[in-house]
Every structure is written in structure tokens, then in C-alpha cells.
Amino acid sequence: MSVSKEDVLHIAKLSKLNLTDEELEMYTKDLSSIVDFANQLSSIDVEGVKPTAHILNIQNVFRKDVMQPSFDREEILKNAPSKDAGCISVPKVVE
Amino acid sequence: MKDYEVIIGLEVHAELSTNTKMYCNCSTSFGADPNTHCCPICTGMPGVLPVLNEKVVEYAVKAGLATNCDISRFSKQDRKNYFYPDLPKAYQTSQYDLPLCLGGHLDINVNGEKKRIGITRIHIEEDAGKLIHDAYTGDTLVDMNRCAVPLIEIVSEPDIRNADEAVAYMQTLKSILEYLNVCDCKMQEGSLRCDVNLSVRPVGQKEFGTRTETKNLNSFKAIHNLIEFETNRQIKVIEEGGKIKQETIRWDDAKGIGYAMRAKEDAHDYRYFPEPDLAPIVLSDEYVNNIKDNLPEMPHIKKERYMKEFSLPEYDADILTSSIKSANFFEKANDICNNPKAVANWIMGDFARMLNEKEIEIDESKVTPENLAELINLIDKGTISSKIAKQVFEDMFESGENAKEIVEKKGLVQMSDEGAIKELVEKVVQANPQSIADYKAGKDKAIGFLVGQIMKETKGKANPQIVNKLLLEIINK
Structure with a gap:
């Protein structure tokens, strides 16, 4: 397997996901096959090919620094499961 | 006890004074009601397409040129991934391996000695939102107005050796950013703030010691005090046979104490990858040279000019040019009364003292350059004595009235009969x-x-x- 169970647990932790044992098995297998698939690229000779910064052949897409009205606060907070005092309310963040 | 050398590097975050955010047309202005400067782009809704504000590139290039950096002709943006409620996208758009500016330096003055501090890089990135602790419910409230306000991060080389040098570096940088007019540098509002990386090592040791990082210091005093505190703490740990842990310190400015934040062992696994929604930034020589040719006069050049053009002592020229605000005030007042030394003396003397006492800046004072020039004219013409002038100035400072009015109203005209x-x-x-x-x-x-x-x-x-x-x-x- 190109991805170990430890790798999957680490990624799950960074992603704030709790996995059951079955899920751990499944993701280890699935992620391994995804990585193996992508690893086929490693067999290609890229000597002299510049690293790709963007898949499309575009550059310098800018906008002018001109202000426009923002959204109504109601609209912005519409999907928040919990809100208070014009803010999204989340469980206490310990610093 | 052994002698120790302190190694300090600063990461300075400066909010750019653009009208709009980095990738959308929402306002960047400070102090609005929570979540009223927000749209689907800056709140990280799925399916939106960010487009970079052209001023962000221009301002970053200005800052790079003014700090002697090389400007990258090819640059890109990357996603820095981490989960925190102040970051609705769950990644910060930043720059990883191809920042806009590389390899510059700044010259600072500490107690009359000149020292050069290297600048590793300057990159553009977006700010995060603000978290407010709700004491009543115990929850955390998220205000996303600051999400995606553009920043530049200026990373220094580990060339700084003590608190005085760190403060001098920060002051020099602040002065340059103000001259460039790319950041309002209001430290109390957080638009200029810095992270301090600090380690100590016995003199003579080659390898660096383990460093700690203290985030978001937003006053010169806090930077100074944290460095003194952390230096002493690390030396004490080592002297007692302990080891420094690589950790993030939180500085409590009111108590003057730093303490370690809960260790986040995975925190630095940011899984950077190129931002697929944003195109690379390719700058022509013409673009860069055009900005270079139009940079305003920088503090050290202005200082030389003041010494030459106005025959001011180096000390005076240094103080006047340390902030663009006092330099502008000086020039405006002197244009009217043509007495540079007198204007300098006022700005550095009583005026400075009163500004300090009130904790305001020169452009926030009720005294205008025109008012000060008029006061100096009254002294020069012998209408009032310099002793009376001090009294008149205090009145001007409090009331904002002009000098002539005060002198006439209070009958302060000098008796020369x-x-x-x-x-x-x-x-x-x-x-x-x-x-x-x-x-x-x-x-x-x-x-x-x-x-x-x-x-x-x-x-x-x-x-x-x-x-x-x-x-x-x-x-x-």
C-alpha cells in the first residue's frame, strides 16, 4: 500500500475527522489506489519541463480596487447553524 | 553563568490600505458592524471565483523595492490549509515557494550605530476574521469583516540580537510603509503587527538554539518587553539544565508575562499547494521600473535633504523624517514661515511632549501647520515673546484657535513701547x-x-x- 494507516489517521486528524475501524480500512485502500493512479505520472520523463503553476495558460487576472456593496448580513449568516449578536456562534475556541 | 547570544527574526504583517479586499469588492474599512463587509467570496462559499486586487500586487512591489528586494517576475499563490473558526475557507491564500519579493535589507540605527538587517522575503496573503469571546454564553463569535483583507508578510533574516534592535527595525519598517502609503500602520488596530522568533545560544556556539514563536505583538512596548522576558526565560531554562521546547508563546501585555500555548504538534503541517483558482502573477520590467521610478522620497533621503536644504542638525532631521506625518507637517509650516529651525524646535519640543501626553499623532492634533507657522511669525516679528508663545501654543493645542486670535483676545501682544x-x-x-x-x-x-x-x-x-x-x-x- 502506498498510503499507510498512520498516514490516513494523520490526515483525518488534520481534517478533524473521526474514522471507525472499517472506515480506516476503506480509506487506506481507496487513498492508496488514488495515489497509485497519480503516481503513474512519475514514470514520465519531465526533463526540461517547467513546474506547472496553473493548468490553464493564463496569467495576471486582476480586478480594479473599486468598492461595491457587500451582502446583507442576514444573507451572509443565513446558513449558520447558530448565530448571536450579528456573528456566527461556534463552540468556545481555547487558545 | 555563560554569556549568551540572542537570535531574533521578525515576521511583520502589514494590512494593505486598499479600498477593497484581496479577492472581492467588499470594503476593508476598520470598525464596521460585524459581518457587514462580507460576500460569498470572502466567506468561503463553495463555487465562487476569487480575482486578485491589482493594488495588492502594486503595494507589495512598492514595499519590496523600498526594502531593496528583488521583485519576482513570476510569482504564484498557494493554499495554506488549517482549520480554525476565523478562517471560513479552511485555508489561507498565501504564497509559498514563489513569493513576490526576495532578498532585501533594511538599515537601522541603534544608539548611533548603523546595522543592516536582512529581509528574506515579502509575500502577499489574506488576513483572517476576528474571534470574539462571548463571556455570557461562553461561546466564540465569528466576525468575518477582516477575512481576506490583504496583507503583506515581511520576513526578516535572524539578524536581530536584542530588543532595541527589534524595535528599531520595526520603527524603520513602519516609517517606510507610511512613506509608501501602502499601510496605515495603526498598531493598536492591528494593521501592523509582528511575530517574534527567538532563540538563545552560548556565545561561540555555531548551531542555533531551539526557537519559540510569539504571535501578534501590536506595540513597540510589547515587542520590547516580550523579547526581554523570553530571553531571560530561555537562558534560565538552559542554565538550570533544561531544554527549550519549540512552542508558541502567548504574550500577556498587561501582566508582562508570556506563557506557552497548548502544543499543537500538527499545526505546522499546512499541506501547501498551488491555488488553482488564481492565475500566476507575471511582472514585466516595465511594470517594476515604473513603480521604482515613482517611489516617493524615502526617509533616509529626506533626512539628507533636510540637513542640506534647511541646514538642520542631523538629530533634528532624523526625528522630523522618522514619520511622514511629522515631515509633512514640518514642510507645510516651513513653507509659510520660512524658519526651519524654529519649526523643528516646536515639533520636537513642546508639541511632541503634548502629543505624547495625549497619545495622539501630529495629524490628529488641533494645531495645523498654518497655525504653527503663524505663531512663529508672531515671534519673529516681535509681536509676542517666546515665553508668551509657549502659553499661546498650549491654548492653540487645546482649543484649535489660531495664534493671532489668541494673542489678541488675551491681550498678549508684547510691550515694545x-x-x-x-x-x-x-x-x-x-x-x-x-x-x-x-x-x-x-x-x-x-x-x-x-x-x-x-x-x-x-x-x-x-x-x-x-x-x-x-x-x-x-x-x-
Whole structure:
């Protein structure tokens, strides 16, 4: 397997996901096959090919620094499961 | 105890003073009601397409050129992934391996010694939102107004050796950013803040010690005090045989204490990858040179000019040019009254003291350059004495009235009428025969007493030169 169970647990932790044992098995297998698939690229000779910064052949897409009205606060907070005092309310963040 | 060397590098975050956010048209202005400067782009809704604000590139290039960096002709943006409620996208758009500016330096002055501090890089990135702790419910409230306000992060080389150097570096950088007009540098509002990376090592040791990082210091005092605190703490740990842990320190400015934040062992696994929604930034020589040719006069150049053009001492030129605000004030006032030394003295003296006491900046004062110039003109023309001028200035500072009005309203015009002064002098001489006798017996000090009496009679308004002249004439008759 190109991805170990430890790798999957680490990624799950960074992603704030709790996995059951079955899920751990499944993701280890699935992620391994995804990585193996992508690893086929490693067999290609890229000597002299510049690293790709963007898949499309575009550059310098800018906008002018001109202000426009923002959204109504109601609209912005519409999907928040919990809100208070014009803010999204989340469980206490310990610093 | 061994001698230790302190190694400090600063990461300075400067919010750019653009009108709009980095990738959308929402306002960047400070202090609005929570979540009223937000749209689907800056709140990280799925399916939106960010487009980079052209001013962000321009301002970052300006900052890079002013700090002697190389400007990258090819640059890209990357996603820095981490989960925190102040970051609705769950990644910060930043720059990883191809930042806009690389390899510059800044010269600082510490106690008269010049020192060069290397600048590793300057990159563009977006700010995060603000978290407010709700004491009543115990929850955390998220205000996303600051999400995606554009920043530049200026990363120094580990060339800084103590708190004084760190503060001098920060002051120099602040002054340059203000001159460039790319950041309002209001540290109390967090638009200029810095992270301090600090380690210590015994003198002579080659490898660096383990470093700690303290985030988001937003005053010179906090930077200074944290560095002193953390230096002493690390030396003490090592002297007691302990080891420094690589951790993030949180600085409590009120208590003057730093303490370790809960260790986040995975925190630095940011899984950077190229931002697929944003196109690479390719800058032509023409673009870069155009910005370079139009950079404003920088503080050290202005300082030289002040010394040459206005014959000001280096000390004065240094203080006046350390902030663009005081330099502008100086130039405007001097344009009117054409007395550079007098303007400099006021700005550095009583005016500076009163600004400090009020904790405001020169452009927030009620005294305008025109008002100060008028006051100096009144002194130069002999309308008021310099002693009275101090009193007038205090009035101007409090009320914002102009000097002439105050002088007229309070009847502070200097008495230069020889006849009137002569009468007073004669009266005082007659009332003080002992002083006259003392003077004639060779006690020159007696004259000072008599002048004092006359000034007292006129509430300080008599022209001192005339008083002196007449007094000597009368006594020596």
C-alpha cells in the first residue's frame, strides 16, 4: 500500500475527522489506489519541463480596487447553524 | 553563568490600505458592524471565483523595492490549509515557494550605530476574521469583516540580537510603509503587527538554539518587553539544565508575562499547494521600473535633504523624517514661515511632549501647520515673546484657535513701547533701592531680579531686550 494507516489517521486528524475501524480500512485502500493512479505520472520523463503553476495558460487576472456593496448580513449568516449578536456562534475556541 | 547570544527574526504583517479586499469588492474599512463587509467570496462559499486586487500586487512591489528586494517576475499563490473558526475557507491564500519579493535589507540605527538587517522575503496573503469571546454564553463569535483583507508578510533574516534592535527595525519598517502609503500602520488596530522568533545560544556556539514563536505583538512596548522576558526565560531554562521546547508563546501585555500555548504538534503541517483558482502573477520590467521610478522620497533621503536644504542638525532631521506625518507637517509650516529651525524646535519640543501626553499623532492634533507657522511669525516679528508663545501654543493645542486670535483676545501682544516700559522700569528701580546698591557694589545678579520684577508687572509681555537696555541706562545714569 502506498498510503499507510498512520498516514490516513494523520490526515483525518488534520481534517478533524473521526474514522471507525472499517472506515480506516476503506480509506487506506481507496487513498492508496488514488495515489497509485497519480503516481503513474512519475514514470514520465519531465526533463526540461517547467513546474506547472496553473493548468490553464493564463496569467495576471486582476480586478480594479473599486468598492461595491457587500451582502446583507442576514444573507451572509443565513446558513449558520447558530448565530448571536450579528456573528456566527461556534463552540468556545481555547487558545 | 555563560554569556549568551540572542537570535531574533521578525515576521511583520502589514494590512494593505486598499479600498477593497484581496479577492472581492467588499470594503476593508476598520470598525464596521460585524459581518457587514462580507460576500460569498470572502466567506468561503463553495463555487465562487476569487480575482486578485491589482493594488495588492502594486503595494507589495512598492514595499519590496523600498526594502531593496528583488521583485519576482513570476510569482504564484498557494493554499495554506488549517482549520480554525476565523478562517471560513479552511485555508489561507498565501504564497509559498514563489513569493513576490526576495532578498532585501533594511538599515537601522541603534544608539548611533548603523546595522543592516536582512529581509528574506515579502509575500502577499489574506488576513483572517476576528474571534470574539462571548463571556455570557461562553461561546466564540465569528466576525468575518477582516477575512481576506490583504496583507503583506515581511520576513526578516535572524539578524536581530536584542530588543532595541527589534524595535528599531520595526520603527524603520513602519516609517517606510507610511512613506509608501501602502499601510496605515495603526498598531493598536492591528494593521501592523509582528511575530517574534527567538532563540538563545552560548556565545561561540555555531548551531542555533531551539526557537519559540510569539504571535501578534501590536506595540513597540510589547515587542520590547516580550523579547526581554523570553530571553531571560530561555537562558534560565538552559542554565538550570533544561531544554527549550519549540512552542508558541502567548504574550500577556498587561501582566508582562508570556506563557506557552497548548502544543499543537500538527499545526505546522499546512499541506501547501498551488491555488488553482488564481492565475500566476507575471511582472514585466516595465511594470517594476515604473513603480521604482515613482517611489516617493524615502526617509533616509529626506533626512539628507533636510540637513542640506534647511541646514538642520542631523538629530533634528532624523526625528522630523522618522514619520511622514511629522515631515509633512514640518514642510507645510516651513513653507509659510520660512524658519526651519524654529519649526523643528516646536515639533520636537513642546508639541511632541503634548502629543505624547495625549497619545495622539501630529495629524490628529488641533494645531495645523498654518497655525504653527503663524505663531512663529508672531515671534519673529516681535509681536509676542517666546515665553508668551509657549502659553499661546498650549491654548492653540487645546482649543484649535489660531495664534493671532489668541494673542489678541488675551491681550498678549508684547510691550515694545519704550515710553511705557521706561515708566515701569523707573517705578521698579525706585521700589528696590537695595538691589540698586547691590548692583553698584558689583553684584550683577541684582539685575536679574529687577528684570524679573518688571516682567512680573507686565505679566511677561514686556520686550526683554528693551527692558534690559532701559534698566541699564537708568541705573548707570
